[in-house]
Amino acid sequence: MPEELKRAIKTPGAILMGLGSIVGTGIFVSIAIATQVSGNGIVIAIVIAAMLATFNGLSSAQLAAEHPVSGGTYEYGNRFLNSYFGFTAGWMFLIAKSASAATAVLGCVGYLFYAFDVGAVNWLIVVAGLFLLLIMTILVSGGISRSNQANKYIVSVTLVGLASLVVVGLFFNGIPTRPIVDAFTDTSGSSILYASALMFVAYTGYGRIATLGEEVSEPRTTIPKAIILAMVFIVILYLAVSLTALQVMGAEAFGQTVDGEAAPLMVVAQTLSVPVIGPVITIAAITAMLGVLLNLILGLSRVMLSMARRRDLPGALAKVNPNTQSPVAAVWMTGVLIGLLVLSGDVVFTWSFSAFTVLIYYAITNLSAFVMPKDLRLYPRWIPAMGLFGCLFLAFWIEPTIWISGVLLIGVGLIWHTITRKGRGEK
Numbered sequence: 001m002p003e004e005l006k007r008a009i010k011t012p013g014a015i016l017m018g019l020g021s022i023v024g025t026g027i028f029v030s031i032a033i034a035t036q037v038s039g040n041g042i043v044i045a046i047v048i049a050a051m052l053a054t055f056n057g058l059s060s061a062q063l064a065a066e067h068p069v070s071g072g073t074y075e076y077g078n079r080f081l082n083s084y085f086g087f088t089a090g091w092m093f094l095i096a097k098s099a100s101a102a103t104a105v106l107g108c109v110g111y112l113f114y115a116f117d118v119g120a121v122n123w124l125i126v127v128a129g130l131f132l133l134l135i136m137t138i139l140v141s142g143g144i145s146r147s148n149q150a151n152k153y154i155v156s157v158t159l160v161g162l163a164s165l166v167v168v169g170l171f172f173n174g175i176p177t178r179p180i181v182d183a184f185t186d187t188s189g190s191s192i193l194y195a196s197a198l199m200f201v202a203y204t205g206y207g208r209i210a211t212l213g214e215e216v217s218e219p220r221t222t223i224p225k226a227i228i229l230a231m232v233f234i235v236i237l238y239l240a241v242s243l244t245a246l247q248v249m250g251a252e253a254f255g256q257t258v259d260g261e262a263a264p265l266m267v268v269a270q271t272l273s274v275p276v277i278g279p280v281i282t283i284a285a286i287t288a289m290l291g292v293l294l295n296l297i298l299g300l301s302r303v304m305l306s307m308a309r310r311r312d313l314p315g316a317l318a319k320v321n322p323n324t325q326s327p328v329a330a331v332w333m334t335g336v337l338i339g340l341l342v343l344s345g346d347v348v349f350t351w352s353f354s355a356f357t358v359l360i361y362y363a364i365t366n367l368s369a370f371v372m373p374k375d376l377r378l379y380p381r382w383i384p385a386m387g388l389f390g391c392l393f394l395a396f397w398i399e400p401t402i403w404i405s406g407v408l409l410i411g412v413g414l415i416w417h418t419i420t421r422k423g424r425g426e427k
Contacts, residue, residue, distance in 0.1 A: 370384040
């Protein structure tokens with residue numbers, strides 16, 4: 001019998017865990033990356049990504065409610081499909097979210113350096129990022145209760161900062177109607193689809209609620225409710241912040257803010273020329289990135305724990321510390337994986353790479369929900385069908401060099417899985 005984790009997260013905590021994973025790199029960095037690709041079309045891309053994320057969120061909710069264990073789609077794929085789909089989901093999750101976590105590390109350092117006027121030298125960014133990662137890994141290794149408490153403070157500070165930016169933007173620049181009009185007149189379809197793929201990753205923090213299913217109390221009611229409420233809130237927030245940024249700076253200038261220090265909303269705040277808002281956004285951005293990093297380390301370590309239980313990863317990673325109720329070995333291995341990607345020092349690369357791999361992950365999520373027996377489903381089958389189609393469609397609008405690399409990594413993972421199955425005597 002594998003060592004079990006403590007069910008300590010209730011609905012408010014689960015919602016905040018989801019928000020802590022979503023309100024961070026996505027809103028403080030990736031909106032500008034997607035704007036660089038699509039210009040004013042970012043407004044449409046946010047809506048397309050939100051629609052797809054809603055389908056995926058509902059699929060994740062019914063899967064997690066029925067099968068509330070650590071591991072997310074890795075476990076769902078194994079249960080409702082087969083071990084190859086399950087392994088591919090786990091493999092893609094580890095790669096995708098390690099890349100997202102590396103983006104959060106680099107984004108946080110970018111805002112810190114911008115705020116304190118530190119030169120954006122690549123090696124210095126990497127060193128600072130690794131130090132920040134070390135601190136957060138130590139925090140998460142202490143267990144879910146401590147991590148949950150830290151997350152509540154982080155999310156609260158972040159939301160106050162973002163609300164301040166939107167209110168100040170409305171006061172000085174008025175209702176942002178111009179970006180909405182420009183979104184339909186100054187865009188191209190291919191760039192919008194590419195940006196939608198990039199923005200989709202920004203929504204997928206709700207999956208952290210599912211991957212922490214073994215630590216959620218009353219999962220059948222708590223998980224669906226938390227995912228749906230988190231999604232409604234985040235769509236409104238993303239649209240409000242992106243429209244404010246476009247109204248203040250314009251699409252071209254806002255897109256260029258990911259170059260150099262990569263502190264987009266800090267540049268927006270400075271453009272507003274309101275003395276107080278700059279420091280408020282800096283603090284909010286830093287806490288947001290820390291919140292994302294904390295939640296990603298949590299989610300990644302739980303998937304790693306689940307894969308180790310099935311011997312798809314070394315069994316030592318399945319150990320749970322009896323005092324902290326934390327999979328400490330898995331947490332530290334997660335920190336090492338993220339650290340390797342931090343060495344790239346490039347937020348655009350890490351985010352784009354994350355986009356393809358996470359779309360494949362959620363394609364398997366939707367496929368798992370689609371084949372669920374009727375008596376276990378909470379929602380009709382057309383929901384996961386739409387999610388599956390949307391994920392596979394958007395995945396290949398990403399730059400070919402990125403998705404080709406992703407396909408090759410899937411192949412490498414499946415070869416490894418085949419070898420381990422044979423080693424266990426499985427056919």
